[in-house]
Amino acid sequence: MTTARGWQKYTIDLYREIEALSGQSCGLHPNGGLMLAATPGARQPEAHCSRARYLGMETKMISLEEARTSIR
Numbered sequence: 001m002t003t004a005r006g007w008q009k010y011t012i013d014l015y016r017e018i019e020a021l022s023g024q025s026c027g028l029h030p031n032g033g034l035m036l037a038a039t040p041g042a043r044q045p046e047a048h049c050s051r052a053r054y055l056g057m058e059t060k061m062i063s064l065e066e067a068r069t070s071i072r
Contacts (some may be wrong), residue, residue: 009055
């Protein structure tokens with residue numbers, strides 16, 4: 001585990017394990033978010049989704065129209 005991503009995954013998994021074993025909340029709240037690209041060239045949605053899945057988070061890509069209706 002020599003990467004920042006590896007340490008982040010380890011930490012998230014550890015907090016989830018502590019919560020499961022103790023029955024107490026550690027205060028970990030992966031709430032989610034919405035990422036928008038400013039320009040077509042700035043988009044790297046596959047990389048962001050891949051990282052979120054690696055960290056055990058549910059993720060999906062949505063259309064611009066879905067994003068518009070989600071933030072109203």
